[in-house]
Amino acid sequence: MKLATTHIKFTSLLTCSFLLCTFIFAQAQSSTVSAAVDSTHIKIGEQIKYTITVETDSLNLVSFPEDQTFSPLEMVEALKIDTTKKKDRVTLQRIYALTQFDSGTYTIPPQRIAIDEKPFFTDSFRIKVADVAVDTTKQKMYDIKPLVQVEKSYTNILKYIIFALAALAILGALFYWFVLRKKPLTEEEKIALxxxxxxxxxxxxxxxxxxxxxxxxxxxxxxxxxxxxxxxxxxxxxxxxxxxxxxxxxxxxxxxxxxxxxxxxxxxxxxxxxxxxxxxxxxxxxxxxxxxxxxxxxxxxxxxxxxxxxxxxEPTEDDLLENEAYLEAYAAEKRKKRIYIGIGVIAGLLVLGAGISVAYFGFKTVKDTLFGYPTKELLEKEWVKSHYGVPAIELETPEVLIRKEIAIPEDAKEVIQTNGTFAYGNYLSLFSITVNSTLYKEQIEPDMEAGVGAFLGSLEKNGIKNILPKEDEFYTKSGKPGAKIYGTGQYTGEGPMNNKRFKFTGLLFGGKGFTQQVYITWEEGDAYAEQIVERILATVDVKTEM
Incomplete structure (x- = not known):
């Protein structure tokens, strides 16, 4: 009897558990998420419509993707959510406009939609971005133009000149008002004369x-x-x-x-x-x-x-001269007093302005603005966006990188087809950036570890010791993956940088038959260089297809 009772209880518990699981499963199945694109083939710069549709209970809270979650495609616009309600059910639909400015085949990753904090994921889509076809039979072809010297931009210099002239004009006006201007005499001054x-x-x-x-x-x-x-x-x-x-x-x-x-x-x-x-x-x-x-x-x-x-x-001639000398001395004393007052006012304004500037911007910023600092001047230059090497490395820099002729060892010539190295500065300067793109004769996989070792070895050869490297992943602005090495070291060579700490960052990319590298070094504690590096890294992109 007791065994039968226990069996009945166990059966009831299983039944309740089954019903509960069925209820939970039914709840989970009560919401559906789907996604669709209006086209899987576009031209460079064209837009596709990516539509996410959610059907769920009207009481559920739904969160759609925000910001740039569609990388490597770029979200141009997210339209407002379209809502359709039917009894206790609701259908939500949101359309995203996506585009890409480089040719190739890209995959839109699954998008996460949260329904009452429960995650749902859409399918992924492969999008092919085609080049704009050019009819070479109708379009006349021209030889590649040679390099031309770009005129230096004087935008920043002109800004400083205008600022200096304005400051001088203000100081000149103050000096005239307090010193040179003939002010009307007061009643006491008239009586004294x-x-x-x-x-x-x-x-x-x-x-x-x-x-x-x-x-x-x-x-x-x-x-x-x-x-x-x-x-x-x-x-x-x-x-x-x-x-x-x-x-x-x-x-x-x-x-x-x-x-x-x-x-x-x-x-x-x-x-x-x-x-x-x-x-x-x-x-x-x-x-x-x-x-x-x-x-x-x-x-x-x-x-x-x-x-x-x-x-x-009657006053003698000497008396008259003495009286005239007195008047001249009095006038000179008055002029001197006015000059002192004017100089004092101008000096006070300069000190006040300097004090306010130091309090707001900091002493170093004010000093570097007045007397200049190399990396600050680099940061404020008109930046240049360009492609370097084959396959191309795209990035923005304060100065155009100059091609460097690198001697390739004889044993490496059997492997390397082409090599392009472009640089600004060197490892022993306040700031340097080097870009390298190497194309191999065979379709071999790149050895990232060897590239990291070669970079660290080149630092040591240039007199940099006590290197503390770290490694991490890196993604370009278009979502292409790469390896990142960064850290600190110490200059031990000769020159003004001797015994100073420095920081470095290296980016390594590659594919079958090629490698791409970006190396940046700068003095530790240089806030301007930190901003330059941050801006450069945000603009890096690479071509991964030959």
């Missing part, structure tokens, strides 16, 4: 119109009053008046009067002494005379200035 007598009278007139007395500022009033007359006496009478006490100043005036050098009467000197004594009481004893007395003292000082001017002898 007046003769001492005229200046004193003008200042006394301004003091009369001031608000010192109305605002009860007697100390400022009398300080300015005595400073005006003392400054006049010091400039025109040539006595030390600004630093003298009242008694000392009056004593000097009396001595000049007695010596006959200053024709002042006793009343004028006495009146002047009273004004100075009143000013001393106001400034040091905080005395506060009536407004009428203060105004009377100002009038008295004005009369003293006038009488002093009249009492002075």
């Amino acid at each position: 007046l003769p001492p007598y005229d200046r004193a009278l003008k200042q006394l007139k301004e003091l009369e119109n001031s608000r010192y007395l109305i605002q009860d500022e007697y100390k400022k009033y009398y300080s300015e009053l005595t400073d005006i007359v003392r400054a006049y006496l010091e400039e025109d009478v040539h006595i030390s008046a600004m630093e003298s006490t009242t008694d000392q100043l009056i004593e000097r005036l009396e001595l000049l009067k007695d010596a006959g050098e200053l024709s002042l009467d006793d009343d004028t000197i006495t009146q002047f002494k009273k004004v100075l004594q009143t000013a001393d009481l106001v400034k040091f004893a905080k005395s506060k005379p009536d407004i009428s007395i203060a105004e009377s003292d100002r009038s008295a000082v004005e009369k003293i200035v006038v009488k002093t001017k009249e009492a002075l002898p």
